[in-house]
Amino acid sequence: MNRFQIEFLPLDLPLKRRFTISRGSRDEVNNVLVKIHCQGITGIGEAAPNHRYNETQESAMSFLDSFGSYETEYPFDISLLVEKMEKHGDGEFAAKAGLEMALYDWIGKKLNIPLYKLLQAPGRTGPITTYTFGIDKPEVMKEKVEEAGPYPLLKIKLGTEYDKEIIEAIRELTDKPILVDANEGWKTVDQALDMIRFLDKRNVFVIEQPMPAECTREMKEVRLKSTIPLMADESITGKESLQELSSQFHGINIKLMKTGAISTSLKIIHQARKAGLQVMVGCMIESVIADTASALVALWADYADVDGHLLLKENPMEGLEILPQGHIRLRDIPGLGLQ
Amino acid sequence: MNRFQIEFLPLDLPLKRRFTISRGSRDEVNNVLVKIHCQGITGIGEAAPNHRYNETQESAMSFLDSFGSYETEYPFDISLLVEKMEKHGDGEFAAKAGLEMALYDWIGKKLNIPLYKLLQAPGRTGPITTYTFGIDKPEVMKEKVEEAGPYPLLKIKLGTEYDKEIIEAIRELTDKPILVDANEGWKTVDQALDMIRFLDKRNVFVIEQPMPAECTREMKEVRLKSTIPLMADESITGKESLQELSSQFHGINIKLMKTGAISTSLKIIHQARKAGLQVMVGCMIESVIADTASALVALWADYADVDGHLLLKENPMEGLEILPQGHIRLRDIPGLGLQ
Numbered sequence: 001m002n003r004f005q006i007e008f009l010p011l012d013l014p015l016k017r018r019f020t021i022s023r024g025s026r027d028e029v030n031n032v033l034v035k036i037h038c039q040g041i042t043g044i045g046e047a048a049p050n051h052r053y054n055e056t057q058e059s060a061m062s063f064l065d066s067f068g069s070y071e072t073e074y075p076f077d078i079s080l081l082v083e084k085m086e087k088h089g090d091g092e093f094a095a096k097a098g099l100e101m102a103l104y105d106w107i108g109k110k111l112n113i114p115l116y117k118l119l120q121a122p123g124r125t126g127p128i129t130t131y132t133f134g135i136d137k138p139e140v141m142k143e144k145v146e147e148a149g150p151y152p153l154l155k156i157k158l159g160t161e162y163d164k165e166i167i168e169a170i171r172e173l174t175d176k177p178i179l180v181d182a183n184e185g186w187k188t189v190d191q192a193l194d195m196i197r198f199l200d201k202r203n204v205f206v207i208e209q210p211m212p213a214e215c216t217r218e219m220k221e222v223r224l225k226s227t228i229p230l231m232a233d234e235s236i237t238g239k240e241s242l243q244e245l246s247s248q249f250h251g252i253n254i255k256l257m258k259t260g261a262i263s264t265s266l267k268i269i270h271q272a273r274k275a276g277l278q279v280m281v282g283c284m285i286e287s288v289i290a291d292t293a294s295a296l297v298a299l300w301a302d303y304a305d306v307d308g309h310l311l312l313k314e315n316p317m318e319g320l321e322i323l324p325q326g327h328i329r330l331r332d333i334p335g336l337g338l339q
Numbered sequence: 340m341n342r343f344q345i346e347f348l349p350l351d352l353p354l355k356r357r358f359t360i361s362r363g364s365r366d367e368v369n370n371v372l373v374k375i376h377c378q379g380i381t382g383i384g385e386a387a388p389n390h391r392y393n394e395t396q397e398s399a400m401s402f403l404d405s406f407g408s409y410e411t412e413y414p415f416d417i418s419l420l421v422e423k424m425e426k427h428g429d430g431e432f433a434a435k436a437g438l439e440m441a442l443y444d445w446i447g448k449k450l451n452i453p454l455y456k457l458l459q460a461p462g463r464t465g466p467i468t469t470y471t472f473g474i475d476k477p478e479v480m481k482e483k484v485e486e487a488g489p490y491p492l493l494k495i496k497l498g499t500e501y502d503k504e505i506i507e508a509i510r511e512l513t514d515k516p517i518l519v520d521a522n523e524g525w526k527t528v529d530q531a532l533d534m535i536r537f538l539d540k541r542n543v544f545v546i547e548q549p550m551p552a553e554c555t556r557e558m559k560e561v562r563l564k565s566t567i568p569l570m571a572d573e574s575i576t577g578k579e580s581l582q583e584l585s586s587q588f589h590g591i592n593i594k595l596m597k598t599g600a601i602s603t604s605l606k607i608i609h610q611a612r613k614a615g616l617q618v619m620v621g622c623m624i625e626s627v628i629a630d631t632a633s634a635l636v637a638l639w640a641d642y643a644d645v646d647g648h649l650l651l652k653e654n655p656m657e658g659l660e661i662l663p664q665g666h667i668r669l670r671d672i673p674g675l676g677l678q
Contacts, residue, residue, distance in 0.1 A: 113413060118415065
């Protein structure tokens with residue numbers, strides 16, 4: 001029997017800049033560092049609780065505290081931990097993801113193998129990651145475009161009353177391809193289609209969540225008419241089938257902090273592929289710890305948005321690397337690839 | 340340092356019935372049983388050498404003999420074995436697949452985990468497997484249809500001068516959906532399209548390799564006009580890109596004995612999905628050992644044809660199960676699932 005001791009600590013991460021999306025602004029994110037200890041080896045993970053789903057640093061730590069330690073005869077069967085966490089309580093996907101990630105890191109270290117190899121990822125280099133801008137006044141965007149210098153793909157958060165002005169301001173500064181995240185910001189079919197026509201002329205290659213999740217009927221019409229691939233984000237709740245989503249979207253944005261596990265994410269990717277959906281892997285505002293786990297999953301994806309750690313003043317460790325052309329790459333060291 | 344001792348033995352497998360395809364007939368197949376021993380644990384595999392690629396039981400055993408033993412500091416990193424085998428010699432994909440399969444079985448047993456769990460397969464139940472008929476005179480087909488009683492999907496080998504008569508004879512006996520394997524048997528675009536029109540009216544759900552592999556130009560035309568999904572088999576040599584294949588076919592048939600490894604097969608499946616191709620996993624005439632490894636890979640597939648072991652008089656072990664509705668299922672025991 002193997003007894004894993006679980007340790008967790010607040011991980012408060014100041015941002016380089018105030019970050020604004022259509023739901024609000026923040027200067028700091030309050031995540032949780034998770035460590036799992038057994039046989040002299042420590043696995044590391046991170047929970048990035050999501051306010052939209054009523055998760056906070058406190059609720060995540062409370063979940064981990066009540067979960068206690070983890071005993072198992074089969075430490076390499078990660079599904080046993082996932083099942084035990086599911087039984088322990090609903091929700092708290094960030095805490096669950098942080099703990100599963102830590103056990104996976106432990107497994108890789110114990111077996112002396114990088115996880116991308118253990119899981120037979122297609123390689124250790126993945127898609128080009130986008131570099132995300134929060135919403136800001138057009139004049140502030142200029143500075144941000146300069147900061148994004150080394151990254152070839154931009155991700156812009158829209159859903160404001162001056163979406164077109166933001167894009168026009170950026171297009172005066174750079175012609176880099178843009179992924180637009182509307183964060184449910186467009187409220188009617190006409191508004192969504194008008195924006196898509198506008199964005200299609202301005203080198204936008206993907207649009208994430210154009211309309212509110214409840215607009216399923218409207219999204220079917222928008223999808224049929226859209227000339228740009230549309231990715232589901234808030235529309236993914238885990239209750240709907242991927243077949244249903246494929247009538248509203250061309251692909252799905254998978255986030256570890258929403259699926260609650262690397263292992264679950266890989267299964268969702270498989271199902272999405274079978275349903276003919278494209279796959280994007282996104283992140284929360286999180287440190288390089290969780291972003292490295294997200295990058296692991298993104299090795300199977302078409303699009304990667306794992307830049308949370310780039311928005312922080314500093315990171316607690318080193319993990320995924322971003323190559324000169326913008327591709328993500330995992331380190332060739334045991335476990336997740338953290339050091 | 341871990342030293343794996345490699346053992347190999349002829350595995351001669353008499354068939355229930357003479358088996359005929361457009362390239363010839365056989366009453367017995369001559370495969371190789373592969374065992375790998377280390378730390379008191381034995382991993383088991385099987386090589387099913389393919390005459391089409393100049394592989395025989397002798398050449399496979401000769402490859403394994405000259406490969407010798409396997410020493411590694413990283414026994415769980417299967418890519419190191421795959422690389423070492425590649426360096427050791429060209430071809431001999433069956434021998435390579437047999438040895439990689441044996442090491443994977445060892446890894447699962449060593450870690451006390453079924454491989455479908457270690458590799459995060461979507462589950463342990465996969466697609467419905469087809470049940471294959473060799474080419475035979477129409478009167479013999481009646482007996483075969485009766486033998487296929489429990490299996491809901493049939494696979495028929497065509498490419499003869501009396502293809503239509505064979506299908507008509509079967510359709511007088513059963514309306515089960517049929518997967519047709521033409522084994523490169525149709526020589527012109529007109530012949531292929533005529534057969535597709537004929538088969539589309541007779542509940543044929545997939546056609547494998549309608550024309551010779553060298554007919555790339557012809558296949559592009561056939562693919563555009565085909566109302567039935569077309570799978571590549573002989574057209575896959577490993578040299579062409581999946582993008583190229585996707586202009587000739589709707590999907591690819593992946594066989595362990597051609598890719599040379601479970602790990603390689605999983606990577607090809609990922610690439611095929613990204614290229615928008617459907618995935619079928621096939622087999623050679625092989626025992627339940629290799630078929631169980633093929634079934635593991637088929638957990639990620641749309642179509643499975645892993646019935647080689649059903650064509651044998653007897654099998655050396657127990658492995659994959661076929662559920663009452665015809666779905667393949669792996670056993671929930673450590674390793675490949677052999678006992």
